[in-house]
Amino acid sequence: MSGSQTQIDQFLDREYAAGFVTTVEMEAFPKGLNEDIVRMISAKKNEPDFLLQWRLEAFRNWQQMVHPQWAQVVYPPIDFQDIYYYAAPKSKKDAPKSLAEVDPELLKTYEKLGVPLHERAALAGVAVDAVFDSVSVATTFKDKLAAHGIIFCSFSDAVRDHPELVRQYLGTVVSQGDNFYAALNSAVFSDGSFVYIPKGVKCPMELSTYFRINAQNTGQFERTLIIADEGAQVSYLEGCTAPKRDENQLHAAVVELVALEGAHIKYSTVQNWYPGDKDGKGGIYNFVTKRGECRGARSRISWTQVETGSAITWKYPSVILKGDDSVGEFYSVALTNNYQQADTGTKMIHLGKNTRSTILSKGISAGRGQNAYRGLVKVLKGAKGARNYTQCDSLLIGERCGAHTFPYIEVKNPTARVEHEASTSRIGEDQLFYCQQRGISAEDAVSMIVNGFCKEVFKELPMEFAVEAQKLLGVSLEGSVG
Amino acid sequence: MSSLISIRNLTASVEGKEILKGLNLDIGPGEIHAIMGPNGSGKSTLSNVLAGRENYQVTGGEVLFEGRDLLALAPEERAREGIFLAFQYPVEIPGVSNVYLLKAAVNALRKHRGLPELDAMDFLTLVKQKMKSVEMNPEFLHRSVNEGFSGGEKKRNEILQMTLLEPKFAILDETDSGLDIDALKIVADGVNRLRNPERSMLVITHYQRLLDYIVPDYVHVLSGGRIVKSGGKELALELEERGYGWLETQPRAAAGRPA
Ligand SMILES: Nc1ncnc2c1ncn2[C@@H]1O[C@H](COP(=O)(O)OP(=O)(O)OP(=O)(O)O)[C@@H](O)[C@H]1O
């Protein structure tokens, strides 16, 4: 290999900055999955019967299903009986009522992760619902939001305090039997976030959830449900990190978004789960189902994701465009380094008239990373005048990584217009040298080129998170330049 | 006499093939040296070696810059110390705007010199003024670096960078190729404005015409990896008339500045 290859390699050797473990006392159910575990989870959370029945139905569905094989990812079979399906920090009461009650170790963890829990949060205008393993430990700004009639709480609290809303919307976008991992999640989900924005209300602040997997051998199955009633608007951000471990951990979440007439939901993700070490050992299996439904006319759902972590990412945040004139958007940056694999993309399903969707996907592969874009644009018969624009760009860093594109297009209405553009480029030694000759270090040059490549997606992120995402990309590609 | 840059017995190879075969050259402060020579003789190799490109291996000899070992420095350190290379083939960097690269470059340099970094406003004022001097439309600021630039525009962009970075030692590798007559004058004017008693330049060209505008103190012929002849600016005229063939038989000339 030439000198510049070595330089790029050294450059890609990076440390995972969020890879620390928090020592707190944990409570867990026995390993493995059966109906009893499902019942125990439900009982533990004092759930109403409808939810238990719903979980059991999901579990029975799941038992009939086979593990999906179609994605462009490679990993050994997962032993679903070797996973803990419930783990929670033990504290005096089950759920702390204020920050003062939260285990200081936990708070330190969040601090290291940069979660703005305290006054910083107020300054940043961010309300945080922090999920630590399976139980929500701290929720801020509830009161301010409540004044607007906004509900922002853990999923468990929503089940307890607003069962009618949960019952009305849960599973209406992603059904229990939707796919293998969604069914698994439906059976065993332990917590997550719940948001309801009432009619005509524009949420006065960004809502944000940081999830953190901590306990060993624990699968995290969180469930998020966001409902924007007629004319409501909300911007939601989730950030994810997990400690360094040699074993692979499973993360199978479900996110459902419902936008009623004229409502806007903007959902942004910065995903930085532990990617495994540079030889491909350990790391999170991130198998996630995210889907939104533009249920009402003129509604809009926008997904923005920056995916830099996880050993394997398998996720397709999608939009069902049911309401006439509704709009779906997907903006994505996915980075794979070392042995990371990502198979990600979106589905835009056009049902309503004059529905529009935009897909902008930026894949970055480095080291031996493999990055696949998989997207479906489907225009049904009734979707007169539907339009889609898809742009899919890949950037390769070094010689041993790969990028793949699988666009699927199904158009059943002749008035629809669907456009697709794709490109692949490589950061060349000549580009790095050019920058270095202008006094810019190779490291800064790579950051500059990568950020340039991603800027159309970053500008879709809320300001403060765009800065965070940029830094994260820098860190994800960081190392010592020889 | 003290040279700004002093090249002694330099040998270098690319992909295992020896290209520079014992090159000697001394350039004093404020001097302009022109290098001419046949295609493939090693002119760009010399520029790349001086700028520190990684796949060019120095196999022998030394290069002193202000009396210090230049070859020990990383490419970006050489740049910050004041070495500038106007590339023969400037590379395109899609997605990175010209203004962003220029600002990063200027600030990397300022930081190195212990000066405060320029903010966006101050930088814009500075860069627009420099652009005017090389008659470049400010719209080029917001285009990606060299992407879709015409050959001449790329070369002009190199000169813009040089005027911004104000190097101590600039290497212009065929900056005249691809320029129309007007652009050639603009570029030459830009270069001449930068001429001062401290700043030295190495101008690589195939055409005597450029040297009518940028009048060199010395002209060297590089052939087969060595300087085979050195002279004053008249040597360029002679080469224009006679080509390089007559030199091959000449004994190896004493390199560097004629006494
Ligand atoms: N990266 C490389 N890989 C292989 N050979 C190279 C490489 N770079 C230069 N060479 C070879 O080295 C020799 C000198 O090339 P160089 O570019 O220095 O010539 P030059 O004098 O600048 O020529 P020109 O006038 O055409 O620009 C050539 O034979 C060239 O093919």
Ligand SMILES: [Mg+2]
């Ligand atoms: Mg050349």
